[in-house]
Amino acid sequence: MMHSALWLLALLPQSTPTPIVPESPQGSDSIQTFPTVVVEPAPSNASGPPPDATTRITIGADEVFEHNYRTLPEALRDVPQVMVQETSYGQGSPYLRGFTGFGTVLLVDGVRLNNSVFRAGPNQYWNTVDITSLDRLEVELGPNSPLYGSDALGGVVRAFTRSPYGELNTPTGKLIYRYSQAADYHIFRAEGSFVGERTGVLVGLTAKDFGDIEGGSEVGLQPGTGYDESDADIKVEHWLDDHSLLTLGHYQVHQNDVPRTHSTVDGIDWRGLTRGSDLVRSLDQDRTLTYVQLHQSDLDGLFDAMTTSLSWQTQKEERYRVRSNGRIERQGFDVGTVELFHHMFREGPSGHWTYGLEFVRDGVDSFLDKGSFQTAADDIQGPVADDARYTSIGAFVQDRFAIQERTDLIAAARFSNIVADADSVRDPVLDTQTSVHDTYHNNSFSLELEHRLTEWQDSVWYGGVSQGFRAPNLSDLSRFDNARTNEFEVPAFGLEEETVTGYEMGLRSETGRTRYDISAFYTDITDGIVRVPTGNVNGSGESEITKANVGDGYVWGWAGSLTYALNESFDVHLDAAYQRGEQDTFPTSAPVLVREPIDRLMPTTLHAGVRWNAPVRNGWVELRLTHAQKADRLSTRDEQDTSRIPPGGTPAYSLLDLRGGWKLSSHAECMVGLENLFDEDYRVHGSGVNGPGRGVVLGLIFSF
Secondary structure (H helix, E strand, O other), X not given: OOOHHHHHHHHEOOOOOOOOOOOOOOOOOOEOOOOOOOEOOOHHHHOOOOXXXXXXXEEEHHHHHHOOOOOOHHHHOOOOOEEEEOOOOOOOEEEEOOEOHHHEEEEEXXXXXXXOOOOOOOOOHXXXXXXXXXXXXXXXXXXXXXXXXXXXXXXXXXXXXXXXXXXXXXXXXXXXXXXXXXXXXXXXXXXXXXEOOOEEEEEEXXXXXXXXEEOOOOOOEEOOOOEEEEXXXXXXEEEEEOOEEEEEEEEEEEXXXXXXXXXXXXXXXXXXXXXXXXXXXXXXXXXXXXXXXXEEOOOOOOOOEEEEEEEEEEEEEEEEEEOOOOXXXXXXXXXXXXXXXXXXXXXXXXXXXXEEEEEEEEEEEEEEEOHHHOOOHHHOOOOOOEEEEEEEEEEEEEEEEEEEOOEEEEEEEEEEEEEEEEEEEEOOOOOOEEEEEEEEEEEEEEEEEEEEXXXXXXXXXXXXXXXXXXXXXXXXXXXXXXXXXXXXXXXXXXXXXXXXXEEEEEEEEEEOOEEXXXXXXXXXXXXXXXXXXXXXXXXXXXXXXXXXXXXXXXXXXXXXXXXXXXXXXXXXXXXXXXXXXXXXXXXXXXXXXXXXXXXXXXXXXXEEEEEEEOOOOOEEEEEEEEEEOOXXXXXXXXXXXXXXXXXXXEOOEEXXXXXXXXXXXXXXXXXXXXXXXXXXXXXXXXXXXXXXXXXXXXXXXEEO
């Protein structure tokens, strides 16, 4: 079980582990050596290459339960260098070292969640992964396009679903219930696994009822924030032989009427915020993922292990909007993605080699319905291009090898080719149909160095340089839709790739009862794609914006973490993260390029806590403090986003949570806590809703 002592891993560089391949269910034990991640019998561990990253933290299902995280994005909120913005209660977009949305990558069992319609800035798509179906999350901070391709600018999160074999390789059933008083939600999950001699099956059903959030002592009830969600999943694992595992997975999520509250009359006026004018603005979101994967290990041939995956994923989005004048609008899109990857691993005298070939293709259809206000131009496309394709082909190689007895070098390179084709795009000037046909090529590289100060890996200096790139996607090239408050985005033609180069160095140590880590990073941004005003105002009074490769800039920061075990039962933890960044942009309609703070830059944030574990390990109590300083380093667009960011910046806040848990029996576990003891009104910088006030949280797990 991951506890506060493992918060330190948020800043640890990782050596490449033994190839992450499945082991047969005939009783292979889990392996854990500091600082590599656990290699468990779960076959999902074989999804994707064993990555090398200067920063990683693992968040397990036990940690999710203990801290009552209700969504995947929320599960990242306690990771140093990460800020989780929530435009609405049903949306969550992590900022990894200053990047979010299409500047970060999420993989589910190795399959990319990212597609070609992801927007700039925060979006809701990470919340379409059911947190209750996951075994763990792995967070890697910093640019890493050599391994993960386009979009890997700020970091990568890898989500792994649960295996039907579980811990004891026996059939099990599980009932999960989670409740929050102030956040007003109930989450129910029922799952069962069935295990045969060579085949295991896991089936899960989840229902989520999110009511309206009760804020702190000033705000109180925040109306129009609740929604419903229903999820289902099935995973089948069949051993073809002792070294070959065939996995079939299917996952689906449906979110109904998720409100964008701050854009409506239900928005709040806390600390000078302005309310939106829409009467209704809600979103239906559906996502399905189906894949088949073959994992092979202990091969006699050119490669020691291989993973092959073929997947089909759909993301459907429909927005319902009632403007202040009563006009009703519906718009949305349907994205179907086929992905094929083949990863190969080899251990030899020249090092640990990882190779990969990847193919991803999106097909996109979109629509816009303004009812009686519909014009001929409105039939051309919805929020993004209609009748569009987006194809990516990539190949990469990585090697980890020793250059001295205690020093390892990890080198990686990737070639990518991306083609965007859209047959139905609305020309923002002529209001007629046009098309987009663009091709992008990129070569990216990384070098990392790790030096062990002792014979063991208990004290390590580390550092490296890594590149990231993002090719313009269909959202950049063809979006015709609302952006931030009172802004409307139109298509941008002739864009080039944006690139970043990340530098990092640090020292970590684990000696006796103490673990600590301190690191610093610098990310250089070249040809950044940013929103710029056109100087036009549309018929609804919204300022028109588009995109351009003018956003040169940087993000830098440092983070420190310290964990000390007072004795076998008590440990204390402290971590802090600091970031600064600026980027070139056009803050007004004037043709003047200005360097400003990066949008929604994470404020200095601190976590501190103390945890007690019962000597027999059947109970625990944790007191945890989170403090964020005032976020007042604002860009012009931040200052204009008055329905989400109060005048002068988002206020500082301090949250104190008290939680505890115990095993009621060998088949039952309970967690109970009191969150936000100060009943403070707060919101994470850039969010559209305030966080919950003081309230009781409860979690129950029954196994049978």
